[in-house]
Amino acid sequence: MxxxxxxxxxxxxxxxxxxxxxxxxxxxxxxxxxxxxxxxxxxxxxxxxxxxxxxxxxxxxxxxxxxxxxxRVSGRRHDVSVHYMPHPVKDYVETAVACVTQIHEREAGGDILCFLTGVAEIENAVAKTKLALGDAVVEGGAAGKHPEQRERPRHVVVLPLYGTLQLEEQKKVFQAYGDHVRKIIFSTNIAETSVTIDGVVYVVDCGYQKQTLYASEGRMDYLLPAVISKAAAEQRKGRAGRTKPGKCYRLFTMENYEKFPDQTYPExxxxxxxxxxxxxxxxxxxxxxxxxxxxxxxxxxxxxxxxxxxxxxxxxxxxxxxxxxxxxALVPLDVCLARMLLKSASHGCAADAAVVAAMLQAGQVFLRPAHKAQQADQMHAALLDPTGGDHAGLFHVFHAYYRHQNSGEQFCYEHFLRHQSLQQALKVYHQLRALMATMQVPVRSTYRDNVVDTVALRKAILEGYFMQVAYWSVERSTYLTVRDGMPIRPHPQSSLGKKGAPRPPWILYDRIEVQGDAGACVRVACGVDVSWLLEVSTFYTNPTEINDGEILVALDRAKEQQTGGTS
Structure with a gap:
């Protein structure tokens, strides 16, 4: 701001x-x-x-x-004892589940806060912990004060916490469940500084967090796990000592901790x-x-x-x-979205592009609780348009929400959508329309009778994302990024990653995520025509700028077809 x-x-x-x-x-x-x-x-x-x-x-x-x-402003903190692993762990999620289970079974009263890196890990850990603790798990209890009992609580409530979690689910983390009920919370680093949870006595720290990394060689953003800093580890430890002495279990060795950077690596x-x-x-x-x-x-x-x-x-x-x-520079968006928005006027779909920009800015929209994954997938599929890819899908979700504004929260609950994200998207959409009017950008829409012109919309999106295009390699059975031939695949939650989904020869994507052994994947993608790419940027598709021979052949073939079609 x-x-x-x-x-x-x-x-x-x-x-x-x-x-x-x-x-x-x-x-x-x-x-x-x-x-x-x-x-x-x-x-x-x-x-x-x-x-x-x-x-x-x-x-x-x-x-x-x-x-x-x-x-310096000193604050009162209680002692927190630190416990390291004797040897490096192979799977910190499995180790985290084992650790919180042992704490509950052996330690006195007090809630447990466990730091993991992302939604998938957290939902996995929640499910496995509930399975491990069996009958001890309850879904809730009578609200009351945080228990101060010295004996081990008989029951637990196992809860996730991350930024895209539904607000009602987030509120459960801050509730007290009365005597003999311990909270076990699996969280991203949102609980490191952004929120304070009373009653935490035990912290379990995996030692990692998700970070965005830009690789200048391929001009790509990656989202991948990275070790935290010593300062972050101390912040996490401090979550256990706010109200009484606590314990911090670090799922890494002391030797590895000494190799952590002192401070968070600057963005x-x-x-x-x-x-x-x-x-x-x-x-x-x-x-x-x-x-x-x-x-x-x-x-x-x-x-x-x-x-x-x-x-x-x-x-x-x-x-x-x-x-x-x-x-x-006047458009307060990522430069790719800003270019898409301004260039969309020439395709007659600036209002539609504003919807896509607002939805991409709003963050995670789709919710997929582990215990209702199949039901969530079915509700999402009913809203999406697989022919237009993920961007068209986001467009249709926005308009479905727009039609149900008066009962928006209930609509989101029934369709497994994050209400706060859609509220934010609606707010950003109106701001973008007002900005375009101020900048005298013609604001038109192709949306009629619940149908949008996906060709015009995808052409507009390509105006901003022509540097993030990939080609399907039949020879290698994967998509290859145009500039450096890096193999990528649509994420299983992408409309292009579903079983039986269409496989366009060329796609554009929003961002690459690296997920352990699964490799590099893209969550938001859609098919494009290579002729559109050649129209948008002949400079970017210059053969001297491209390293992969198979992509060069594909581009040359497309250029020949384009020339033959216009001659």
């Missing part, structure tokens, strides 16, 4: 004090804000900047803001830099390479970001913003 404020108010003149909280998370936005504030302080020395964190690298911040006073060193670069150029930063970042992005990421903006037509050969680039 503050970054967007700076576009119209470069000196933050509306504010006398700016507080940057949770600075230790080292997101790209946080680091960019700190760099901008450092520049603003040179022009406005009376501006007060407060940087807050529980585990920040103090020396680095003090050197970044020299002379800034340091204020700016591992993420795509293109959105930040576009913002800096719009803010009038003459040379982004000299911008005062706490940690400067790698030169390769900076270079690739400039290339991507050139491919998008956002900067010229002098690396200056074009008129289109200035328009692009």
């Amino acid at each position: 503050l970054l967007r404020e700076c576009l119209s108010d470069p000196d933050c003149g509306k504010f006398s004090v700016v507080i940057v909280d949770e600075a230790h998370e080292r997101t790209i936005d946080t680091d960019t804000v700190l760099g901008l504030l450092k520049r603003i302080l040179q022009r406005r020395p009376m501006l007060r900047v407060v940087v807050m964190s529980a585990t920040l690298d103090i020396e680095k911040i003090e050197s970044f803001f020299p002379g800034a006073p340091l204020v 700016i060193l591992r993420n795509n830099f293109v959105n930040t670069l576009l913002l800096l150029l719009q803010l009038g930063v003459a040379n982004p390479c000299d911008f005062p970042f706490i940690d400067a992005p790698p030169d390769t990421n900076m270079e690739e970001a400039f290339y991507q903006l050139m491919y998008f037509g956002a900067v010229d050969e002098e690396l200056q913003l074009t008129a289109f680039g200035r328009q692009l």
Whole structure:
């Protein structure tokens, strides 16, 4: 929000004090804000900047803001004993289930909080723990105070916690279930700093979290597990010592812990830099390479970001913003979505593209509880349109929700959809329509009688995602990314990954996820025609830029057909 404020108010003149909280998370936005504030302080020395964190690298911040006073606020914490594994574990999910089971069977009262990396792991652990504890598991109990009994509770409530969980399910984590009922909570790192759960006495830490990594070689974003930092491990441990002495069980050896990085690896060193670069150029930063970042992005990421903006037509050969680039910077979305939105007007479907953009921005929409997976799949299938791929599916889900706004929460519950995500999507959609009207972008829709023109919509999406296209290799029985021939496959939850689903020769995708032995997969994808790709960007499909011979042959064949068809 503050970054967007700076576009119209470069000196933050509306504010006398700016507080940057949770600075230790080292997101790209946080680091960019700190760099901008450092520049603003040179022009406005009376501006007060407060940087807050529980585990920040103090020396680095003090050197970044020299002379800034340091204020320490001590908090009362109880002792937490730490227990390491004697040997590395092969499967930390299985080990986590065994650990929480033993804690419940052997330890006195107190809730258990176990950190895992993602939804699939958490739902798997919840199901296995319920199976392991059998009759001890209850679905709930009489609400009351958190039990202080010293004896081991007889019963447990096993609960998941992650950002895309339905709100009603999240609330269960914060409830007290009375005497003789222990909560076992499996959570992502959302419970590390974002929320506080009273009653936790035991923490189980797998030592990993999901992180996005940008590979400049293939210009791709990957979502994959990565080891946490020592600072994050300490934060997790501290969840056990808030109200009484606790215990922390780390599912890794002390030797491995010593190899953990001291602080969380900053996003700016591992993420795509293109959105930040576009913002800096719009803010009038003459040379982004000299911008005062706490940690400067790698030169390769900076270079690739400039290339991507050139491919998008956002900067010229002098690396200056074009008129289109200035328009692009005004859209508060990822640059791919922003380009899709602005270019969609030429395909007569800007309103439809705004729906897709809003749904992709809203995060996880589909819920698939482990104990109702088949029922959820059936309800989702009734809403989706497999012929148009996942993007058209998201479009139809949005409009189904739109038609049931008056009973939206009930509709989402019945169809296993996340109500908060659809509420957010609806809000973003209206904001995007208003923005396009302000920018004088023609806002038209192809949606008639519950049918959308999926050709026009997919052409518009390709305008933003032509750098994220893959080709089906018959020879290798997999999709290969166009630029570097990396094998990928549609995720089983993608409409293209279902049994019997169509297999388009060419697809575009939103993001690549790496899932252990399963390899690289894409959750949101749709089929495209190669002729559309050649129309959108002949520069990006230049043979000198492509490494895989099979893809070169496929593109050459498509170019010959295109030439033959127009001659």
